[in-house]
Structures are given as C-alpha cells and as structure tokens.
Amino acid sequence: MGASCDLQVDVNGEGTFFVDKTVISLYSGTLRKLFGKSVVGPAQNLKVIFQDFPGGTGGFELLLRFCYSSGRMEITPYNISLLHSAAHFMDMTVDSGQDVSLMELTRKLLDEIRYWTWPELLVVLKQCQDLHPESTASTVMEKCLDCLARRLVVAAETSPSPSSISSSDSSACRLSCDTKSTVSFKNGLSSSRTTWWFDDLLFFSPGVLEMIVKSMASNKIDHPTISKFLFYYQKSNFPAASSSQERVKIIEAVIVSLFMLDRSSVPCKSLFGILRVALGLNVSRSSMNKLETMIGSQMDQATLDNLLVPSPYRTNCLYDVNLVLRLVKAFLRGGACRNSKQLKKVGDLLDLYIAEVAPDPSLKPLKFVTLVSALPDSARDSYDEIYRAMDMYIEVHPGLSEEEKTKLVFALNYEKLSSESHKHLSQNTRLPSQTTIQALMTKQCKLKSLLQVTNNTRLPITGSPRGVSKGKAEGQENDQIVIYAGVPDPMADNLRLRAHLQGMQWRVMELEKVCRKMQAQMTKILKSKSTSHSSPRSLPKLCS
Incomplete structure (x- = not known):
C-alpha cells in the first residue's frame, strides 16, 4: 500500500x-x-x-x-x-x-514491572512527572510508585546491595554500575542502610511527593525514616526553588506528607524549623492548621526558644502570642493533657513564656490574661511564677486602669500562692486596693466551694417535694445551695447554678464600686487634714 x-x-x-x-x-x-x-x-x-x-x-x-x-x-x-x-x-x-494495540502492549510491559531495575523505575517516574506536571495520577506512575515503595521495603529488610535493590523477584536484573543510584550508594548516603535512596528521590515534584509518601506508608515503611526523608527533601529543594510560589508548594507538600505519619515519628524540633519557614511564606491556612496540630501534640517536648517566634510583620508585639495560644489549644484538643505529667511540663513551659513576654509594652491586658488562663488549673502546682510575671507586667504598663488590674489579679489562684507571694501581694502598691483583692479572694473561694458541692452526689430530702429547699428570705446575703429530692435534672441544675454564680459576681462588682468610692472619699479627707510636714499615713482597711 x-x-x-x-x-x-x-x-x-x-x-x-x-x-x-x-x-x-x-x-x-x-x-x-x-x-x-x-x-x-x-x-x-x-x-x-x-x-x-x-x-x-x-x-x-x-x-x-x-x-x-x-x-x-x-x-x-x-x-x-x-x-x-x-x-x-x-x-x-x-x-x-x-x-495489536499500543495500549495493550504498554499494559503488558507494566505487568512485568517487578523485573525493572531501580534506574529504570526512576526514569519512568521522571518522565511521568514531566508529562503530567499538574495531574500526576496516571496508571504508569501509580504502578511505578507502588513498585518503588516495595523495593524500599525489601532493601530495608536486607543488606542494601545493588542486586537486592534492582529487583525484588529476579536476581538476573542488576543495577547498572554507571547510574547515579550506584554512585550515591557507594559514596554519600549509601553508608546508611535506611537513607541510601534519599538523593535518588529528590527530583520528585511536591505533588508526586505526597503520592510516594502515601505509597510508602501503605507499604509499612518505617515512619521515622519517611520523616527523615521529608525533612531532607525540604532542606535540599527549598534553597533551589526559583520563586516563592515553588517554596510554598514544597513546604505545603512536606507538611501534608508529615501529617500522614505517626506523631511520635516526627521530631518536635524539626517541626518548629518548618514552622519558622512557613511563617515567612503565604502558606495556606489548612497546611498551617496541620502543622500546628502536629506541634501541639508534642508541646511537652518544646523549649522556650521554640516558642519565642517573632510577631508577624506590621504588628507591635515582640512575639507571636496568638501562635502560642493556638499551639496550646491544639495540645488540649489532642487529648495529651490527660497525662498529668505532660500537662505539668506544658504548664512550666507556658509560665516561662509568660515571664518572657510580660515586659513587652505592646502586650494587651486581655491577651496576658488569656495566656494565664489557657491551661486548666491542674497544670500548675504553684502560681508564684505567674504572680511575678503579672507584677512585672503591671510595672511595665503603668497606664492600666483599676478594672484591668482587677481582671489580671483575678486570674491568680490564691490557694496556690506561697506564703512569701501572699506577703508580697499584701504589700504590693501597684496592685488594686487590698479591699478589692480580699473581695476577689473571697469570691474565688465561694466559686470553688460551689463547684465542689455540685460535683458531689446530691443528698435526698425525705418527705420534701421536688424543688428548691426553703431557706432564708429573699434578699439576704448568705448564699444557698440548691438541693433536690428524687431524680435530679442536670440541665435545670446547670441553669440555676449559672444564674446563682452570675448573681454572686454582680454583688461582688457592686461591692468593689462601693469600696472604691469610700476609699476615694477617705483619701480626700485625709489629704485635707494632713499638714505639709506630716508623714503619709496608711489608709484604713475598708470593707474587709
């Protein structure tokens, strides 16, 4: 023809x-x-x-x-x-x-992929990556990635010799001696039994990286080894990236790949290294959430230097306090706080951080209180460090209002202050008036007593109808505890307790206002009666 x-x-x-x-x-x-x-x-x-x-x-x-x-x-x-x-x-x-059809012939060759050499696998993967830069989920690539992962499993179980790597089923297929794989095997990473292949896979694009890690994980490759490869990949490819967009893709691919692994296999120190790099790029919120979740799960292994991350550009604060709050939240959300030892380690770490950021003149009072209250009370055996940091914070912020100081002091747990701290607090002129502090301490003790009572088993009252027990007349100062007979209603109990606590809080606030007015009036009276040569007298304790 x-x-x-x-x-x-x-x-x-x-x-x-x-x-x-x-x-x-x-x-x-x-x-x-x-x-x-x-x-x-x-x-x-x-x-x-x-x-x-x-x-x-x-x-x-x-x-x-x-x-x-x-x-x-x-x-x-x-x-x-x-x-x-x-x-x-x-x-x-x-x-x-x-x-004959071309499609059938290529599929037949793919069925014999187990006989391919290691260099042939790498060549095919490189070609697939070049052909499908955006959509890498091709049949050839999937088969090659799966075969590559199985080769790595075999190599990890045996001595990493060229013959064992080139084919898992046939000793006839040998690794050619002039390939990059053999060079790296004999020189650089080849000395390590588990990392000889790191350099060979650096050509993978970020999209293919996620696929190969998923394939490695499904083939039960050691997760710490995969983690080491991912950090090696980031350190090797990140400096060579030609644009910030490529750097973002590399970082996001590494984060997503690390998120597939066991948390214990990813070093906390290395995660903070990735974090500092990611904060300087326009990394997606989804990737940052994954990274913060991984760090939060290992928050007890972090150090103070890890947490001292500079604040974002164009913000006044010295350090990124919001980041630390998100990490603490991730720690609590991950359930690691159920371990009291881990919780106390994070509590000690956060106390050090609070003491470090307290001298920052741009740190807002509400943010400081949020830091102090970020962990449950059981995370601290003592509030002495918090008190010292708070005293420093108030000294650096002389313009705080009385109300702001009151909110700061109320964040303390007075029962966990040492006698020395109690003594210093009673003589501290930078804090709110002693009357206010005494009222806050009383209020805190009442709240804790109420919580303890509600946690106990309710006592039945024989012969009494379901409802509130009759006590003193309405308007009396003494607080009453609601006790039920019969089957308790938890939802109704919570609503009543919440209303009761809100009422107590309102009465304490009213008491604070009255004390401040009386103290101001007494100060004016004493100033008018004092002479220029007389020494200042201490104000009498009011409303104590």
Whole structure:
C-alpha cells in the first residue's frame, strides 16, 4: 500500500506533521470517530490540531513510528510513559480489529514491572512527572510508585546491595554500575542502610511527593525514616526553588506528607524549623492548621526558644502570642493533657513564656490574661511564677486602669500562692486596693466551694417535694445551695447554678464600686487634714 500525506497534524503549536490518514486512523479510535467509519477515501486537504498532546512533537513522532511499523516497535521502560500517554490520548485500543494495540502492549510491559531495575523505575517516574506536571495520577506512575515503595521495603529488610535493590523477584536484573543510584550508594548516603535512596528521590515534584509518601506508608515503611526523608527533601529543594510560589508548594507538600505519619515519628524540633519557614511564606491556612496540630501534640517536648517566634510583620508585639495560644489549644484538643505529667511540663513551659513576654509594652491586658488562663488549673502546682510575671507586667504598663488590674489579679489562684507571694501581694502598691483583692479572694473561694458541692452526689430530702429547699428570705446575703429530692435534672441544675454564680459576681462588682468610692472619699479627707510636714499615713482597711 503506497503511503500518502493527506492529513496535516498540528501538535501543540510546536510543529506540523504530514501523515497518511489511513495508516494513523487504523490504530487511533479518536481519528476514526473524527473521520467516520470509512477510513479509505479520496484525497482531501484535512488538518487536525491537537492541544496538550503528551510529550509534544517528540511524543507524536514516537507514535508515528509505532503506526508506520505496523505495531512492531520495541516498548521499553524508557519510552513506555510517552507511548502509554499517547495511546490513551488517541484511544489506541483493539476496537479497530487489529491484532495489536499500543495500549495493550504498554499494559503488558507494566505487568512485568517487578523485573525493572531501580534506574529504570526512576526514569519512568521522571518522565511521568514531566508529562503530567499538574495531574500526576496516571496508571504508569501509580504502578511505578507502588513498585518503588516495595523495593524500599525489601532493601530495608536486607543488606542494601545493588542486586537486592534492582529487583525484588529476579536476581538476573542488576543495577547498572554507571547510574547515579550506584554512585550515591557507594559514596554519600549509601553508608546508611535506611537513607541510601534519599538523593535518588529528590527530583520528585511536591505533588508526586505526597503520592510516594502515601505509597510508602501503605507499604509499612518505617515512619521515622519517611520523616527523615521529608525533612531532607525540604532542606535540599527549598534553597533551589526559583520563586516563592515553588517554596510554598514544597513546604505545603512536606507538611501534608508529615501529617500522614505517626506523631511520635516526627521530631518536635524539626517541626518548629518548618514552622519558622512557613511563617515567612503565604502558606495556606489548612497546611498551617496541620502543622500546628502536629506541634501541639508534642508541646511537652518544646523549649522556650521554640516558642519565642517573632510577631508577624506590621504588628507591635515582640512575639507571636496568638501562635502560642493556638499551639496550646491544639495540645488540649489532642487529648495529651490527660497525662498529668505532660500537662505539668506544658504548664512550666507556658509560665516561662509568660515571664518572657510580660515586659513587652505592646502586650494587651486581655491577651496576658488569656495566656494565664489557657491551661486548666491542674497544670500548675504553684502560681508564684505567674504572680511575678503579672507584677512585672503591671510595672511595665503603668497606664492600666483599676478594672484591668482587677481582671489580671483575678486570674491568680490564691490557694496556690506561697506564703512569701501572699506577703508580697499584701504589700504590693501597684496592685488594686487590698479591699478589692480580699473581695476577689473571697469570691474565688465561694466559686470553688460551689463547684465542689455540685460535683458531689446530691443528698435526698425525705418527705420534701421536688424543688428548691426553703431557706432564708429573699434578699439576704448568705448564699444557698440548691438541693433536690428524687431524680435530679442536670440541665435545670446547670441553669440555676449559672444564674446563682452570675448573681454572686454582680454583688461582688457592686461591692468593689462601693469600696472604691469610700476609699476615694477617705483619701480626700485625709489629704485635707494632713499638714505639709506630716508623714503619709496608711489608709484604713475598708470593707474587709
């Protein structure tokens, strides 16, 4: 059959081919559908434009070789990626009635992937990555990644020799001695039994990185080893990235991949290193949440230097307090706080951090109180460090109002202050008046007593109807505890207790206002009666 050039093919705008329409349509279902069932006809001036053809002009030329050789073309690991992608693009199946199809031939070679050498696997993966930079989920790549992961499992279980790496099933396939893999095996990372392959996989794009890590994890590869590779990948590829967008993709891929692993396999120190890099980039909130969750789960292993992260650009504070609050929240959310030892370690760490940020003149009072209250009371055996940090904070912020100081002092647990701290507090002129402090201490003790009572088993009252026990008349100062007979109603109890506590809080606030007014009046009276040579007298204790 004489060849003709009755079809003009434009491939991705890179080049134009003049081909025989009959020969190409014989193997391509796409062209048969385009030209109709009859592929033989009078010569016509036809032109086809292909966009996004796999491999561009090189891939199309390889496809032509297959068609013009009647399918008698050798398919190897070095051209299977192009041929398989082209066959899928052109719908080259056996539907045309031919005895051979390109798609079937590539699939047959993929079935023998266990006999491929390590360098052949890497070449195919590199070609797949270049062919599908955005969508990497191709059949060839998935099979190669799975095979690569299984090779690493075998290599970890045995001595990492070239023969054991090149094929898991056949000793006939040897690793060629002139490859980069062999060089790295003999020189750099080859001295380590578990990290010899790190350099070989650095060419992976961020998208492929997530796929290979998922494949490694599913094949039960040691998670600490995968973690080491991910940090090595980030340190090796990040400096070479040509744009901030590429750096963001690298960091996000590493974070997402680390999130697939066991938390105990990822060092806390290395996570903080990733965090400092990520904070300088426009990393997505989703990736940052994953990173903060991983750090929060190991918060008890962090150090003060890890937490002293500078505040974001164009903010007044010295350190990023919001970040630390999010890490503490992640720690509590992860359930690690159930371990009292871990909880107390985090409590000690947070106390050190609070003492470090207290001298910051830009730190708001509400943020300081939030830091102090971030952990449950059981995280601290003593509040002495908190009191010292609070005293320093009030000294650095002389413009605080009486109300702001009161909120700060109320964050203390007076029962966990040492006698020395109690003595210093009673003589501290920078704090609110002693009357206010005494009222706050009384209020705190009452609240704790109420909570303790509500946690105890309710006592039945025989012969009494369900309801509130009658006590003193309405308006009396003494607080009453609600006790029920019969079956308790937890929801109603909580509502009554909440209303009761709010009432107590309102009465204490009113008492504070009265004390402040009386103290101001007494100060004016004493100033008017005092002489210029008399020494200042201490104010009498009011409302104590």
